[in-house]
Amino acid sequence: MEAAIEPFDVIVAGKGNAALCAALAARDSGARVAMLEAAPVDESGGNSRFAGGVMRFAYDSVEDLKRLCDIPENEAGNADWESNTTEQFYDDLYRVTSYRTDPELSEILVTRSLDAMVWLRSQGVRFSPNYRHQSAVVDGKRRFFGRMPMWITGGGPGLVQDLTDAAARKGIEIFYDTRAVSLIYDEERVLGLKARRQGKPVDFQARAVVLACGGFEANPEWRARYLGPGWELAKVRGTRFNMGDGLKMALDIGACPYGNWSGRHAVSWERYAPEFGDLSLPESSYRHSYPMSLMVNAEGRRFVDEGVEFYNYTYAKYGGEVLKQPAQFAYQVFDAKVKHLLRPEYGDKRVTRIVANTLEELAEKLEGVDPEGFLNTVRAFNAAVRTDIPFNHSIKDGRCTVGIEPPKSNWANPLDTPPFEAYAVTCGITFTFGGLRVEPQSGQVLDVNLRPIPGLYTAGEMLGGLFYFNYPAGTGLVSGAVFGRIAGTAAAEAAKTLTQSR
Numbered sequence: 398m399e400a401a402i403e404p405f406d407v408i409v410a411g412k413g414n415a416a417l418c419a420a421l422a423a424r425d426s427g428a429r430v431a432m433l434e435a436a437p438v439d440e441s442g443g444n445s446r447f448a449g450g451v452m453r454f455a456y457d458s459v460e461d462l463k464r465l466c467d468i469p470e471n472e473a474g475n476a477d478w479e480s481n482t483t484e485q486f487y488d489d490l491y492r493v494t495s496y497r498t499d500p501e502l503s504e505i506l507v508t509r510s511l512d513a514m515v516w517l518r519s520q521g522v523r524f525s526p527n528y529r530h531q532s533a534v535v536d537g538k539r540r541f542f543g544r545m546p547m548w549i550t551g552g553g554p555g556l557v558q559d560l561t562d563a564a565a566r567k568g569i570e571i572f573y574d575t576r577a578v579s580l581i582y583d584e585e586r587v588l589g590l591k592a593r594r595q596g597k598p599v600d601f602q603a604r605a606v607v608l609a610c611g612g613f614e615a616n617p618e619w620r621a622r623y624l625g626p627g628w629e630l631a632k633v634r635g636t637r638f639n640m641g642d643g644l645k646m647a648l649d650i651g652a653c654p655y656g657n658w659s660g661r662h663a664v665s666w667e668r669y670a671p672e673f674g675d676l677s678l679p680e681s682s683y684r685h686s687y688p689m690s691l692m693v694n695a696e697g698r699r700f701v702d703e704g705v706e707f708y709n710y711t712y713a714k715y716g717g718e719v720l721k722q723p724a725q726f727a728y729q730v731f732d733a734k735v736k737h738l739l740r741p742e743y744g745d746k747r748v749t750r751i752v753a754n755t756l757e758e759l760a761e762k763l764e765g766v767d768p769e770g771f772l773n774t775v776r777a778f779n780a781a782v783r784t785d786i787p788f789n790h791s792i793k794d795g796r797c798t799v800g801i802e803p804p805k806s807n808w809a810n811p812l813d814t815p816p817f818e819a820y821a822v823t824c825g826i827t828f829t830f831g832g833l834r835v836e837p838q839s840g841q842v843l844d845v846n847l848r849p850i851p852g853l854y855t856a857g858e859m860l861g862g863l864f865y866f867n868y869p870a871g872t873g874l875v876s877g878a879v880f881g882r883i884a885g886t887a888a889a890e891a892a893k894t895l896t897q898s899r
């Protein structure tokens with residue numbers, strides 16, 4: 398056992414976005430704060446560091462966006478910035494979660510989202526307009542689509558770096574290579590964490606603890622247990638450190654599980670990607686351009702409506718559809734007409750791409766796919782496209798198919814212009830939806846009798862009840878910021894009250 402470490406007011410387990418927001422909010426409330434990060438420095442930052450960095454928050458117009466970064470007048474006036482009003486944000490969140498999202502949590506998320514972004518900026522996080530994705534110049538005017546016109550400069554790595562710099566400026570102590578293993582709990586309140594620091598046991602005493610140490614996405618045994626058979630075979634898009642430890646230690650002292658424990662965010666992902674995310678090439682395995690494709694499985698059959706919505710409302714559930722296919726893979730097939738619309742990573746070196754000049758040649762080259770099944774699918778698909786409806790990738794254009802199952806509802810194009818390109822994908826899991834139940838206004842964890850557990854708070858992926866079945870893109874980081882801030886502030890207040898009462 399290492400020498401005892403002086404007690405802290407607040408200890409935060411984790412060092413991703415939610416943890417950093419909690420730690421900064423607690424520090425700003427006057428608490429002495431420490432963070433325990435399971436990963437060594439070079440792998441620290443959790444899934445937040447792997448994130449693309451797009452943010453979904455409520456805004457009425459470009460005037461709200463100007464609170465996050467300087468947008469010159471000519472740029473502000475010459476673009477259609479859309480809006481994501483609180484009503485639109487609610488509608489999206491409720492629709493994609495099949496109306497299961499917790500009303501109180503989702504209200505807090507939506508109504509405090511812009512304020513949380515402004516707060517992030519005040520902590521040193523830099524924002525810029527999201528010109529890279531889901532924006533295009535149409536008839537001389539830039540147009541954003543998908544209700545996420547801003548991203549964090551530098552993406553997830555930029556976010557984690559900016560917040561880490563803020564933590565250092567404010568004197569928050571970070572213990573790396575320190576995995577929290579259990580809560581110190583006297584049957585009345587949480588008094589700290591037992592951890593393993595560089596492999597050795599060490600106790601951290603605290604007046605309040607915030608658990609923000611991610612879901613169980615990196616744990617194949619838990620995935621098979623809670624998500625179902627086959628999920629142990631998914632690739633992990635992000636960190637290898639989120640093993641469900643925080644959930645386990647909270648459940649062990651009687652915390653109440655909440656939310657969609659068999660649910661998860663999982664996408665189409667490079668078939669031969671490494672087992673976990675790679676920080677040196679964070680986006681190279683993304684395959685988000687499938688709404689422009691025809692997706693087929695090993696039998697050569699289509700299995701989803703690729704174009705039912707913009708990708709940011711379907712990508713998080715379609716990974717699970719790929720996992721259900723024979724041998725857990727699919728191909729996204731494009732022709733030359735839409736090649737220029739593919740995201741840049743499709744041109745990356747580490748991509749499984751097959752190119753052919755005829756459909757017959759492509760059918761022979763698609764490894765593991767029934768060639769006749771594939772050709773039949775393409776013939777039926779090509780004949781079903783409503784080519785009388787104009788194609789426009791920047792709106793839901795209604796250019797659909799008729800008479801085939803599943804239909805394609807938008808952006809349908811006959812595959813007829815060589816060269817043809819096919820990209821092999823499998824399922825990549827992002828994070829899990831099952832979490833803990835909290836008192837929404839404070840983030841304090843509730844026990845199985847729905848009584849608050851003194852001294853215990855949570856945020857981020859560990860918060861249950863927000864996401865069910867599916868997820869609107871850009872909401873994970875916003876959730877971590879909103880609820881991390883709430884949990885950190887409440888934990889600092891609890892620590893203060895405890896100090897005063899002793």
Ligand SMILES: Cc1cc2nc3c(=O)[nH]c(=O)nc-3n(C[C@H](O)[C@H](O)[C@H](O)COP(=O)(O)OP(=O)(O)OC[C@H]3O[C@@H](n4cnc5c(N)ncnc54)[C@H](O)[C@@H]3O)c2cc1C
Nearest residue numbers: 411412413415443444445449450451577635857858873874
């Ligand atoms: C490839 C990818 C792209 C994404 N893109 C976006 C995007 O553009 N926009 C968006 O909103 N969301 C995105 N997400 C989702 C988003 O990253 C997550 O929802 C969010 O980062 C979760 O934050 P968190 O702080 O809860 O968890 P994490 O950031 O994963 O942090 C968890 C932390 O806990 C640590 N930890 C784990 N176990 C322990 C333990 N026992 N003790 C101590 N520490 C522990 C981990 O090392 C890590 O530091 C993306 C995710 C991935 C993987």
